Amino acid sequence: MKRHLISAADLTRDDAVLILDTAEEMARVADRPIKKLPTLRGLTVVNLFFEDSTRTRISFEAAAKRLSADVINFSAKGSSVSKGESLKDTALTLEAMGADAVVIRHHASGAPYRLATSGWIDSAVVNAGDGTHEHPTQALLDAFTIRRRLVGRDAGLGKDLDGRRVTIVGDVLHSRVARSNVQLLHTLGAEVTVVAPPTLVPIGVGSWPCEVSYNLDEVLPKSDAVMMLRVQRERMNAAFFPTEREYSRRYGLDGDRMAKMPGHAIVMHPGPMNRGMEITAQVADSDRCTAVEQVANGVSTRMAVLYLLLGGSEPAVATGNAPAPAASRPSPATTPERGAERRPFDAEESK
């Protein structure tokens, strides 16, 4: 892969496993008294958010800070009103300030791709969610969570999700989380089924590497993980479904439905949850629900992504007895120049 993370489809199976393995290493840092590595010292990570998302922003912020990067939070909401100039001009401004990586959240699908490919900036670009397109780090943290829960923390190292059955339920049409997850989980060998009312499934879903079902009850017994997507109540006004209650009855996950899942199966949610809409409190607060873990895993996963994009010419995870990431890092002074020839996620190079 490339020097940017724009789409989950950019990742090969080996890229993705490397990120998950690296994230496990990063997670160990969180268990230490001092949760900080010197890895990205002297590098600047800009969180460029054109859309409100406190959760994702602070997750990236925590990730960058734990790697000792300098973090600049740039909230551009409102300044980009209708014209695109501000994306370009903002990019040029950040470049002039010496950003090494730009983490971008944007309401327009494709904005991170444009940022990465238009020649406006030279920084690495990480897509933190673009419109209804993709949210690749969410998919990575979800895959990380599934692997940990279903395969095991140590047992999972080096493994993909071969044969695991993952069901994604809800507003697939408008969900960047669903798009990235379908891609990534498929790459990792999982069998994915999306479940939604037909109005919330995109035209053309037939070409996606997943099954489609309109019936949640039929799919639940065959699921190892069930991912509930947030459903905006406003969708009702555009006639995507008749009422909240009807949606909840047909596609919400409550205790009775959860009981139909296999004993080992987990319930996931990218948050924020609409309790009472797509998920009941009973399910959300159960041991099987990984929503809070996903948040913690998000920091580790994003640390891994930033590490591999910005400095990871050497693996953070050695085979066998893994040293702490810091041990295998070049010192900041010898950190090589970023350049197009570097492919941090390339499995060959990271050996």
Place this chain on the structure above:
Amino acid sequence: MSKILIRGAKVLGGEAQDVLIDGETIAEVGTGLSAEGATVIEAEGKVLLPGLVDLHTHLREPGREDSETVLTGTRAAASGGFTAVFAMANTFPVADTAGVVEQVWRLGKESGYCDVQPIGAVTVGLEGKQLSELGAMHDSAARVTVFSDDGKCVDDAVIMRRALEYVKAFGGVVAQHAQEPRLTEGAQMNEGVVSGELGLGGWPAVAEESIIARDVLLAEHVGSRVHICHLSTAGSVEIVRWAKSRGIDVTAEVTPHHLLLTEELVRSYNAVYKVNPPLRTEADVLALREALADGTIDIVATDHAPHPHEDKDCEWAAAAMGMVGLETALSVVQQTMVETGLLDWAGVADRMSFAPARIGGLENHGRPVSAGEPANLTLVETSYRGVVDPAQFASRSRNTPYEGRELPGRVTHTFLRGRATVVDGTLA
């Protein structure tokens, strides 16, 4: 004016002939014509066509002179071989009064590169609520006969019905931008496999087809004539074919870009490919070519839509819709229709000159290349191959989807009433 002898051109792609222009008219067509007293243009191997007519051009003046003016737009038109263009009404202010259409008409006269026939808005401010003073625009110096809210659909069925009926009084025609507005809220590209993957709002084919179906039925019911702008889907072709078979008085246009480009290009998120109606699928492209060849679609119209760089150099959702097309239209038609064997040059003359002039009611354009006719002519070097370089455009805007693409053919000469507006590929 002096005499000009065009020697040895393949008139409408046929046998090589000489064409003598005397003043504003064609004096003689034949072989071995005397060059005495005439400037000679050696045209061996080139194709001579009647001056091209574009029924659908956005000249942007008044209001958006940063993207195009009547002068720059008509220079672009002449470069592309056009001798007449119809200027769409979605200017600022909207061309919904006699005053505005006369202004555009006057600016066209002053430009001298190409005749400009203003189109009047069907409804006040293009808002689809109240009819503009259609009669006043027709009675003005601009003599408006084509009315369109292009850019917006006349979606109210009653307003559309009334407009179709009303313009019959003076032989007018309504050109419909067929787009059901509710089905296309937030639409960013063709709805299908690609929009699903890219997460861009879908513009379904049915939003175009349902309006066309409604409007041909309305035209039949009230006995009026209707013209469909930039038809873009295979389903629309089927509806128009059915309507014509029923004897309904409908005509339709297709743009060059819908004859060549597909939605796959949107994967680049490069907003130069953002256009309305959107680029469709390969199957649609092939159906449109077929329909243009068999006459179901009557004409090619450019929908030349200039936009300044900043309106395209941005994220997809923020970008303006539209592409410039005047200077590449004939080349795209050569590639997609002539070189594929679907249409000969006489067919191109029909689709790009005779038929659009007839639909738009222009008496002095789209005429045969024969003695006594106005000398509106276009000479095409069909053997030419060149890479599109927007920096060479006469248009003020550069938003072409063909940058860097090799296209066949180039216009070497354009004559407007006997005066050369383009000589050896350069504006005169």
